[in-house]
Each structure stands twice: as structure tokens, then as C-alpha cells.
Amino acid sequence: MSRKYRIVLAGNPNCGKTTIFNCLTGARQHVGNYPGVTVESKTGEFMLGEDEIELIDIPGVYSLSSSSPEEGVAFEELTRPGIDLIMNVIDSSIPQRSLYLSTQLAELHIPMLIVFNMSDEAKKKGLKFDIPKLQSYFGCSIVQTVGSRGDGVDKLKSALAESLLHLEDHDVPKLTYGADVDDAIREIVQWIEPAMTERVRHIPARFFAIKLLEKDTCVMRLPEFQGLDAIIDAQIAHLYARHAIKAETFMADCRYAMISGACRDSISFTQERRREISDKIDAVVTNQWVGLPLFFAVMYLMFWFTFTCAAPMTDGIGALFGWIQSGIESCWPETAMPLFRRLLIEGVIHGVGGVVMFLPNILFLFLAIAFLEDTGYMARAAFVMDGIMRKFDLQGKSFVPLVLGFGCNVPAIMATRSIESERDRRTTILILPLMSCGARLPVYALLIPAFFAVKYQAFMMFLLYAIGVVFAMAAARLLKSTLFKGDGEVYLMELPPYRVPTVKSILLHMWDRGVMYLKKAGTIILGVSVLLFIANNFPEKEKTGISYGTQIEAVKNDASLTPEQQTAKVKDINRRRAEAAEYTVSGRVGKFLEPAFKPIGFDWRSTTAAIGALAAKEIFVSQLGILFAEGEDAADASGDKQESLRMQLRRAYTPLQGFCMMLFCLLSIPCLATLAIIRRELNSWKWMFLEAIGLFALAYVTTLIVYRTGLLLKIGTNYLL
Amino acid sequence: MSDNKTPAAKGRASACSIPDSAECTLAELPVGGSAVIVSMKPGLRGKKKFADVGLVPGTMLQMEAHAPFGGLLRIRVMDSSLSIHRDDAANIVVRRELP
Numbered sequence: 001m002s003r004k005y006r007i008v009l010a011g012n013p014n015c016g017k018t019t020i021f022n023c024l025t026g027a028r029q030h031v032g033n034y035p036g037v038t039v040e041s042k043t044g045e046f047m048l049g050e051d052e053i054e055l056i057d058i059p060g061v062y063s064l065s066s067s068s069p070e071e072g073v074a075f076e077e078l079t080r081p082g083i084d085l086i087m088n089v090i091d092s093s094i095p096q097r098s099l100y101l102s103t104q105l106a107e108l109h110i111p112m113l114i115v116f117n118m119s120d121e122a123k124k125k126g127l128k129f130d131i132p133k134l135q136s137y138f139g140c141s142i143v144q145t146v147g148s149r150g151d152g153v154d155k156l157k158s159a160l161a162e163s164l165l166h167l168e169d170h171d172v173p174k175l176t177y178g179a180d181v182d183d184a185i186r187e188i189v190q191w192i193e194p195a196m197t198e199r200v201r202h203i204p205a206r207f208f209a210i211k212l213l214e215k216d217t218c219v220m221r222l223p224e225f226q227g228l229d230a231i232i233d234a235q236i237a238h239l240y241a242r243h244a245i246k247a248e249t250f251m252a253d254c255r256y257a258m259i260s261g262a263c264r265d266s267i268s269f270t271q272e273r274r275r276e277i278s279d280k281i282d283a284v285v286t287n288q289w290v291g292l293p294l295f296f297a298v299m300y301l302m303f304w305f306t307f308t309c310a311a312p313m314t315d316g317i318g319a320l321f322g323w324i325q326s327g328i329e330s331c332w333p334e335t336a337m338p339l340f341r342r343l344l345i346e347g348v349i350h351g352v353g354g355v356v357m358f359l360p361n362i363l364f365l366f367l368a369i370a371f372l373e374d375t376g377y378m379a380r381a382a383f384v385m386d387g388i389m390r391k392f393d394l395q396g397k398s399f400v401p402l403v404l405g406f407g408c409n410v411p412a413i414m415a416t417r418s419i420e421s422e423r424d425r426r427t428t429i430l431i432l433p434l435m436s437c438g439a440r441l442p443v444y445a446l447l448i449p450a451f452f453a454v455k456y457q458a459f460m461m462f463l464l465y466a467i468g469v470v471f472a473m474a475a476a477r478l479l480k481s482t483l484f485k486g487d488g489e490v491y492l493m494e495l496p497p498y499r500v501p502t503v504k505s506i507l508l509h510m511w512d513r514g515v516m517y518l519k520k521a522g523t524i525i526l527g528v529s530v531l532l533f534i535a536n537n538f539p540e541k542e543k544t545g546i547s548y549g550t551q552i553e554a555v556k557n558d559a560s561l562t563p564e565q566q567t568a569k570v571k572d573i574n575r576r577r578a579e580a581a582e583y584t585v586s587g588r589v590g591k592f593l594e595p596a597f598k599p600i601g602f603d604w605r606s607t608t609a610a611i612g613a614l615a616a617k618e619i620f621v622s623q624l625g626i627l628f629a630e631g632e633d634a635a636d637a638s639g640d641k642q643e644s645l646r647m648q649l650r651r652a653y654t655p656l657q658g659f660c661m662m663l664f665c666l667l668s669i670p671c672l673a674t675l676a677i678i679r680r681e682l683n684s685w686k687w688m689f690l691e692a693i694g695l696f697a698l699a700y701v702t703t704l705i706v707y708r709t710g711l712l713l714k715i716g717t718n719y720l721l
Numbered sequence: 722m723s724d725n726k727t728p729a730a731k732g733r734a735s736a737c738s739i740p741d742s743a744e745c746t747l748a749e750l751p752v753g754g755s756a757v758i759v760s761m762k763p764g765l766r767g768k769k770k771f772a773d774v775g776l777v778p779g780t781m782l783q784m785e786a787h788a789p790f791g792g793l794l795r796i797r798v799m800d801s802s803l804s805i806h807r808d809d810a811a812n813i814v815v816r817r818e819l820p
Contacts, residue, residue, distance in 0.1 A: 063773035097775050097799040125800075214769060249761070252772030256780070279785075282802075286786045286795060383804050387790025396793060396804070490767030490809055492774065495795065495802040 002050040005164060006082055010074065010105060011089035012098050013060030013418075014496050016117040019147035020089050021057040024157070028508055030411075032373035033501070034400065035060060035494050036418030039070050041077050048161055055087075059417075063252075064104045065216045069417045069425075075218050078108065081202045084167055085111045087160070092116035092144065093125055093497075095267055096259055102138060103175060103255040107207045111170040112140040113163045115156060119144040121497070130266035137262045139171035148502055174206070177254045180243045184235040185209045191231050195224045213239075213247045278497040282380070286495075291384035298377070302368040306361055307445075307461065313360035314445070321353040334550060342547065343533055350625035351529030354645070355521050355618040358442040363514050365438055369407045370509040374501030378403065383495060392473040393480035395421075395491060398428040402472070405435030406465075407513070409674040413681055421489035427479045429681055430691055433670035434472035436465050438517075439617035443665045446621050450646035451658035451716075460659070468666050471698070520616065528615050529622045532586065532608070536626055541576075541583040548577040586627075600703040601660040603652070610664060616671045620661075624649065656716035660707045667699035743817060747810035748794065750784045756815035757781050765812035775799045776813065 009017045013035030022029055025044030031037060041058045058077045059070035078086070086105050090098035095116075105112060116122070116129065135142050141159045145152035163170075176182055188209040196205060200222070211219035212232050219225065239245040284290055325345055332341050372378050378400050386396030397419045405412035413432050419425040436444075448460045555561065555569045581587050582604070589611070590604025597607045609623035628648040649658065669675070669692045679688040710716050750756050758780045761768055775798050776782075785802060786795040793804045 062770075065769060065773065094800045097801055100773065100775065216769075249768055249772040249777065252769065253777045253779075256775060256777055282786070286788070288787050288789050292789045383788050383793055383795065386788055386793045386804075390792050391790070396788075490770055491793070491804070491806040492767070492770055493804050494774075495804060497802075 002052065004052045004054065005084040006054045006056070007085045007087055007160075008056045008058060008077055008083050009087050009089060010058060010078060010101065011060055011115075011117075012062055012091060012101060013494065015060060015089050015091040015098060016147040017060060017089045018057055020087075020115060020117060020145065020153075020156075021055060023145075023147055023150055023153045024053075025055055028512065029057065030509060030512075031505060032370075032378070033376040033496050033499050034373060034379040035496070036070065036400075036415070037373070039073075039414050039417040041073055048157060048164075051161075051164065053160075061101065063101060064107075065211070065214065065218065072218060078105075079200065079203060081199065083110055085113060085160075085163060087113050087115060089115045089117050091118050091121075092129070093118050093121035093127065095122070095127065095129075096256075096263055099138075099259045099262070100252075100255055103258060106138065106172050106175060107204070107210060109172055109174065109204050109207070111163060111167050112138065112172050113160060114138060114140055114142045116142055116144045117147050119152070120146045120149075126269045128268045130268075133266040134262065137173075137266070139173045148499075148505075174204075175255070175258065177210075177251060180239060180245060181213070181247070181250060181254075184213060184239055184247070187235055188212055188228075188232060191228055192225060195228075197224055200224060210251060214251055215248055281498055282495075285377070285380050286383055291380075292388075295381055295384050298372070298381070302365075302372070303461070303465070305368050306365040306441075307458075310360035310364045314357055317357045317359065321349055321357065324353075325349050334547070338547075342537075343530065346626050346629040347529050347533030348526065350629040350645075351533065351622035352521050352526050354446070354621045354625035355442055355525050356518065358445055358618075358621075359514060359517055361441050361445060362438050362517050363510050365441070366407055366513040367506065367510045369404065370506045371501060372403070374499065374506055376496045376498045379493065379495045382493065386491075392477045394427065394473075394476050395419075395424055397491070397493060398424055398476075401428055401432065402435055405432045405437060407438055409433055409435065409437045409670055410677050413674070413677045416681070423480070423484035423486055424489070426682060426687075427476050427484050429678060430479060430687075431472040431475045433674055433678075433691070433695060434468045434475065434667065436468040436666055437617070437670075437674075439671060440665055442618050442621045443613075444662055446624070446646070447649070447658050447662050450649045451653070451655035464662055464666055467663065471667065471702075475698075521618075524616050525618055525622055528612060528619050529626060532612055532619070532623050533626050535585040535589075535608075536581075536587075536623075537584055539583065539585070541580040548573050548580075581627075599707070600664065600700060601653075601657040601707040602664075605652070606657075606661055610661075610668070613665060614669060614672060616673075617665060620665055628652075654717050656707065656710040659710075659716060660703045663706060664699050664703045667695060667702055669696050669699075744814055745817065747782075747784075747796070747813040747815050748807045749811075750815060750817065752784050752786060755781065755783045755818040757818060759814045759816050762812040762814060765809060767809070771805075771809075771813075774803060781818075782815070 009021055011017045014033065014037070016031075018029050018031045018038050021027065021042070021044060022031070025046045027042075027044045029038070029042055036059070038057060038059050041056050044055050044057070046053050046055065056077060058074045061071045061074045064075060064078065065071065086108070088102050088105055090102065092098070102112070102114060114134075122129075129144075131142050131144070141163055143152060143156045143159045145156055177185070185206060189205045192208055192212070193205045196208075200208070208219055208222075208225065212225060212228070213236060215232075215236075236247045239247050239250075285294060328341070328345060328349075334341065372381070381403065382396040382399040385399045389395050389399055398416070400418075401412045401415040404415055409432055412435070413429050416425050416428045416432070419428060444461055444464055448457050452460050551573050552570050555566055555573065558566070561569065582591055586608045587604060590608045593607050593611075594602070594604045597610070602610065605624070605627050609620045609627075612619035612623045625645055628645055653661075670678075675688055675692060678691055679685060682688070744759055747756070747758075758776060758778050760778055761771070765771070780798060783797040784794065785797050787793075788795070788804070792806055794807055794810050795802055795804045797803075
């Protein structure tokens with residue numbers, strides 16, 4: 001007979017829950033070596049023999065209380081009715097700390113299965129477990145696994161099947177806290193038992209009584225337990241006055257005492273613990289003097305890797321698209337279905353191809369980020385950067401999301417959930433769009449080589465990222481001293497040991513990101529490119545059928561004309577080309593908005609590109625690609641696609657204008673996906689709109705100042721070599 | 722200027738390096754030093770949070786590192802590394818252990 005079971009995976013942050021989740025369900029959820037990678041619960045399914053198992057991966061927590069949003073999520077999942085079993089994953093290399101949560105899960109009195117994960121590390125440390133003894137302590141099966149290698153997963157499955165047979169007669173023990181506290185607990189239970197509704201009745205009243213004595217905010221907030229404050233306070237006062245017991249931390253004391261008792265009996269060290277390599281590395285990495293310079297070196301390396309190492313591949317993809325285009329051009333005559341031919345060449349190849357070209361950069365950037373995440377360096381970076389972050393009224397925990405923001409703002413904003421302080425979290429979310437994300441990279445990668453000589457290129461790239469960071473820090477300072485004023489929360493962050501990342505995990509992360517980027521190119525960017533192509537070409541002023549570029553070529557090749565006549569004709573065609581462009585939807589919209597954008601150095605074409613960039617930043621590149629594809633000379637088309645576009649851009653804009661475009665792209669309204677996630681995470685439409693307006697104003701004013709100053713001082717008005 | 726400073730600095734140094742089993746706050750524990758938690762001062766915020774990660778009276782800990790620019794301390798508790806803020810550490814009373 002097949003049945004359906006609901007199982008929750010619970011455990012400390014960074015104990016490998018998600019790895020176990022991936023092992024069991026075959027999913028590919030992101031894992032990393034720092035606390036708080038999983039910020040929302042995720043569900044997966046797998047078959048165990050005949051039975052269907054629904055597995056829920058929840059954010060890691062140290063205890064069943066709740067101070068950060070992710071702990072709230074965990075608490076809610078664990079107290080929801082209908083859970084058949086809790087699979088408690090622990091990092092068995094630090095058993096004492098990890099088993100603390102187990103003692104609290106036991107209080108829920110739901111059948112349990114404990115997974116001693118990372119048992120390879122425990123073994124290396126010389127820890128030896130008396131598993132049968134531990135099993136009798138916690139009244140459940142214990143399985144040893146190495147999630148990263150998939151060791152012990154089969155044993156885990158069979159133990160799970162076994163545990164599911166004994167759901168009704170499990171022996172998860174009820175812990176006692178000594179006669180005095182137990183009296184107080186019983187007293188409170190009497191009061192709350194009648195108040196228990198259907199929603200919470202599957203959990204023993206005792207659990208809630210303990211939580212209320214601990215003054216747990218999440219439980220105190222439950223509607224069932226309102227109006228009991230006086231009774232609880234009386235019990236707490238009584239315990240303190242009579243027995244000098246501070247109820248708030250007494251239970252934690254008791255649990256740790258119980259664990260150390262259990263551990264003394266059942267865990268032994270087979271060898272003198274050697275000082276781990278991890279500590280040796282950390283003596284340097286988190287050193288008071290060396291730590292920061294080292295961090296900056298790591299960041300520099302990350303960007304060097306992203307740009308320099310990806311360059312040959314980017315060129316390769318560019319050449320590939322150039323080759324495809326010349327293939328299409330040679331076998332598809334211009335007179336046959338000219339519109340579709342142009343849609344294919346201008347809209348798809350120039351629009352989407354221009355974006356796909358930067359796939360290698362994206363892959364390398366995420367490879368670098370995944371490496372930093374999986375080794376455990378991210379948590380160190382937060383540690384050494386905390387001091388500097390505090391100068392800007394932020395803190396170390398804001399730091400990891402900000403670095404992730406260089407990859408993509410969307411997951412970075414989600415990662416802010418590990419920040420306990422609501423004020424810091426809000427500030428971090430609001431400044432995150434200023435971190436120059438991977439989608440802005442194609443814009444720089446296209447424009448910088450177009451306007452700046454090789455020797456300035458690296459500096460310009462650095463400058464743009466730095467401007468983003470500086471503005472973000474200044475904005476944080478401003479927000480924290482005005483809207484989000486107040487004391488910070490308690491800071492507590494675990495630094496996991498360094499781990500050698502598995503090649504598979506890093507490549508998978510990179511692969512997933514790459515697929516995501518290509519999907520985006522194939523959906524949003526393709527769709528918007530086609531729309532933009534239409535907007536850029538319709539309504540038509542005159543029916544030509546043949547592109548202006550071809551017409552010019554024809555004139556040039558016409559031997560019957562004198563050079564003067566040729567020049568005049570070309571001039572005329574170019575005039576008609578410009579008129580036709582301005583006659584289109586894009587031209588009209590751009591022309592309409594041009595007065596507003598002209599002061600910051602934009603013409604109607606870059607204005608329409610900036611509008612398109614609202615859907616996704618890469619659209620800026622696509623739109624320029626589509627707009628300037630039409631103006632392409634036959635001579636350029638044969639060569640490198642990207643270079644010919646850059647030539648066009650160089651002719652149309654000054655380096656100062658080019659820089660202003662990038663600056664505007666960097667600072668202006670983020671893409672729609674980012675805005676949507678900001679709305680969700682701050683749970684407010686108002687904040688989302690304020691953010692969009694604020695960033696637009698910031699971008700506009702900054703670009704205005706830069707452009708005007710540049711014009712005044714004549715900086716960047718000519719191409720520099 | 723430096724002459725004025727030296728005696729004061731010396732005074733503070735000797736005040737903290739007196740008998741090795743003396744009580745001091747966690748914030749004063751030098752890098753490399755070991756200690757046992759004695760008590761939490763009433764001013765400590767987030768008492769429960771610290772208790773949850775094992776910072777309860779009787780727990781052994783070591784000071785592993787100080788972060789650049791002051792703010793954070795890194796301590797080893799129950800075989801895991803935690804970073805906490807100096808201001809909070811100043812509210813945790815510890816007894817230094819002999820090396």
C-alpha cells in the first residue's frame with residue numbers, strides 16, 4: 001500500500017541540509033559554504049519504495065526561536081500540522097553545538113531521524129561516535145553521511161523507510177528541566193491547553209509553555225496565547241525569586257548540560273585533535289593587518305578573471321555570429337521577403353547575438369563567485385569588511401549579499417534575509433541595485449572598447465564598478481542616518497571551516513547560471529528585440545524594400561556616376577535614412593523624450609535603448625545593435641560584428657557620451673525582475689516605486705553633472721588614443 | 722606626547738595581565754587566550770541568541786582573531802568559529818584559563 005509522507009529537513013545553518021536535499025530528491029538547489037544560503041523553504045519529491053515522500057528544505061536555524069526572517073520561516077514550517085517526520089541534519093564535526101537544535105526538535109514530539117552529516121570531517125578530527133547510545137538518547141535512528149560525496153544516502157533511505165513504519169510508537173524523549181522549572185511549565189500548560197486551537201494541537205502544550213517561559217517572540221505573537229502575559233511573567237518572577245533561575249536562558253543552559261552529558265558518554269576522541277589547516281589559513285586571511293589587503297586582491301582577481309580570461313571566448317562567439325550572418329546574407333537574396341531577412345539579421349542576430357556574446361563573461365563571473373561561496377571565503381570577507389561597512393552604518397552581514405549583487409541583484413536581494421536587523425536589511429536591499437550586476441556587464445563590454453583605447457579600458461571598467469560601490473555606500477549612510485535610524489541588532493555569524501569545493505558543485509552553479517542567461521536571451525531579450533525591431537522600422541516613411549546600406553553600396557559601385565555625383569547621392573540616401581528612422585515609433589518616442597535626455601548627452605537612439613533597458617539591462621546593447629545594424633556598411637559587415645558596431649558608435653557619439661550612457665545604465669532604475677523582488681522582500685509597492693524614482697533621479701543628476709562638467713572642461717569630447 | 726601616553730598604556734596592560742585566572746570581559750581577552758564564561762551582564766542584548774549558539778556560563782572559549790578596524794571578534798566555541806561584536810563581548814564576563 002503506497003502512502004504519502006511529509007518530511008521536513010531541519011538543522012543548523014551550513015550543516016549541509018541542502019546537499020542532503022539534493023541527494024534525496026535529485027534536485028539542484030544552490031549550496032554554498034557559508035551560513036544562510038537557503039533563505040526560503042523549498043519542496044522536493046522522491047519515491048521511497050512504494051511511498052511518495054514530500055521533502056521540505058527549510059532555512060538553517062540554531063534554535064527554534066525566531067529573530068530573523070529566515071528563522072521565522074523555519075519556525076512556521078516546523079509547527080505546521082501534517083508533518084510526519086523531522087529529518088534533523090547535523091554537522092557531526094561539531095556535535096555539541098549541532099545537537100542543541102535536536103533537543104528542541106525533540107520537544108515538538110514529532111518522530112525524528114538524525115543525520116550525522118559531514119562524517120568525513122568528524123573522522124578527520126578524530127571524533128568517534130557510539131551511535132547506539134546516541135540513538136537511545138534521542139529516541140530515533142541516526143545515520144552517518146557525507147552529503148558532498150553522496151556517501152550513506154542509501155543507508156539514509158533505508159533508515160527512513162524503517163522510521164516511517166514506526167511513526168505511531170516513536171520514542172522521542174520528553175526532556176525535563178528539573179523540578180522547579182517543570183512545575184512552572186505545568187502551571188502554564190494548564191492555562192494554555194484550553195486555548196490551543198486545531199492549528200497547533202498536534203504539538204504538545206508543553207513545547208509552547210517552554211517557549212513562553214523563554215519569552216520567545218514568535219510563540220508570544222501567536223493569537224492563541226494572547227492575554228497570558230501576566231501568568232507567564234509571574235512564573236518567571238517566581239523562578240527567579242525562589243530559585244535564582246533566569247528562565248530566559250535557563251533552558252539553553254539545561255539543554256547544553258544535557259548534551260555535554262550525552263556527548264561525554266558517547267563521543268570519544270581517538271587522537272589528539274590536530275590544529276586544522278583551516279585555522280592556519282585563517283591566521284592569515286582574517287588577520288588584523290593582512291586580511292583587508294588580501295580581500296581587495298581577491299576582488300581584483302575575480303574581476304580580472306571575469307574579463308581577461310573570457311575575452312578569447314567572447315571574440316569566438318562574436319566571430320560565430322558574424323559567420324552566421326554572412327551565411328544568411330549570401331544564401332538569402334535581399335529581394336526575397338526583405339522584412340523577414342532584416343528581422344532575422346537585425347533583430348535576432350544583432351539584438352540577441354550582441355547579448356549572447358557576453359555569455360563567457362557571465363559564466364566566469366559566476367564561476368568566481370561560486371568558488372568564493374563554496375570555499376568559505378565569503379564569511380571571512382564579511383568578517384574583515386565589517387569594520388569598513390560599519391563606517392557606512394552597515395555591517396558585515398550586508399556584505400555577502402552586496403558581493404553576490406555583482407552577479408545578479410535578484411538572488412542577492414533574497415540573500416539579505418540572513419540579516420537580523422530589519423533596518424540593515426532594508427538599507428541593504430535598497431542600495432543593492434547600485435552594485436553593478438552581470439547584466440550591466442555587456443553594456444560596458446560593448447561601449448568601453450568602442451570609446452577608449454586599450455590602455456584605459458581596465459581602468460574604465462574598474463571606475464564604473466567603483467562608482468556603483470561608492471554610491472551604494474553613500475546611500476547606505478544617508479538611509480541609515482535618516483529613514484532607518486536606530487541601534488543595530490546583535491551581530492552573530494558563524495565562520496565555517498574552509499572546504500575544498502567540489503568541481504561538480506561549482507560547475508553546476510555556473511552551468512545553471514549560464515542556462516538562465518541563455519534562457520533570458522531566448523525569451524525576454526528575443527521578445528523585446530523583435531518588438532524593438534518593429535518599433536525601430538515602423539511606420540515606414542517610404543517603401544523601399546532594399547536597405548539603405550545596399551543602396552549606398554549600389555551607388556558606390558555604379559561606374560556611370562562621377563565621384564561628385566556619388567557623394568551627392570550617398571548624402572541624399574543618408575538624409576532619407578535619417579528621416580525614415582525618425583518617422584518610426586522608436587524615432588518618435590526618442591524624439592519626444594530627447595529634450596529631457598539631451599542634457600545628459602543622449603540622442604534619441606540611446607534614449608530608446610535606455611527605455612528598453614528597463615526590461616533587462618542587456619537590452620541596451622540589443623537596441624544599439626539593432627539601430628546601428630541598418631547603418632552598417634558592407635565593408636564592415638564582413639568583419640567582426642562587435643567591432644563594426646563599435647565603429648558605428650564611435651562615429652555617432654563622443655567618449656564622454658559613451659561614458660554617460662554607461663553611468664546612466666549603472667545607476668538608473670534596475671531591471672523589472674529586480675524591482676519585483678524588491679517589492680516582494682520589502683512587501684511594499686510604495687518602496688518599490690520610491691526606489692525606482694530615487695535611482696532614476698540619482699542617475700539623471702549624476703550623469704547631468706558629469707556630462708556638463710565634461711563638456712565644459714572638454715574632457716572626452718574626442719576619441720583618446 | 723608619547724611620553725605622556727606610555728605610563729597609561731602600561732597601567733592598562735598590567736591591569737589586564739594580572740593573575741591568569743582573573744575575571745575580565747570577553748572583549749578584553751587577548752588573541753590566543755582561553756577562558757571560561759562566568760556570567761552574562763544584565764546589559765547584554767540578545768542573551769537568548771548567544772545562549773543558543775552555546776555561549777552559556779561554563780562554556781570554554783578561545784579568542785581567535787580581531788577584525789580590522791575594531792568591530793568584530795572571532796571566538797572558538799564548541800569547536801566552531803563565531804564572530805561577535807566587541808560591544809556585546811564587553812557584556813560577557815569570563816575567567817582566563819592558564820595556557
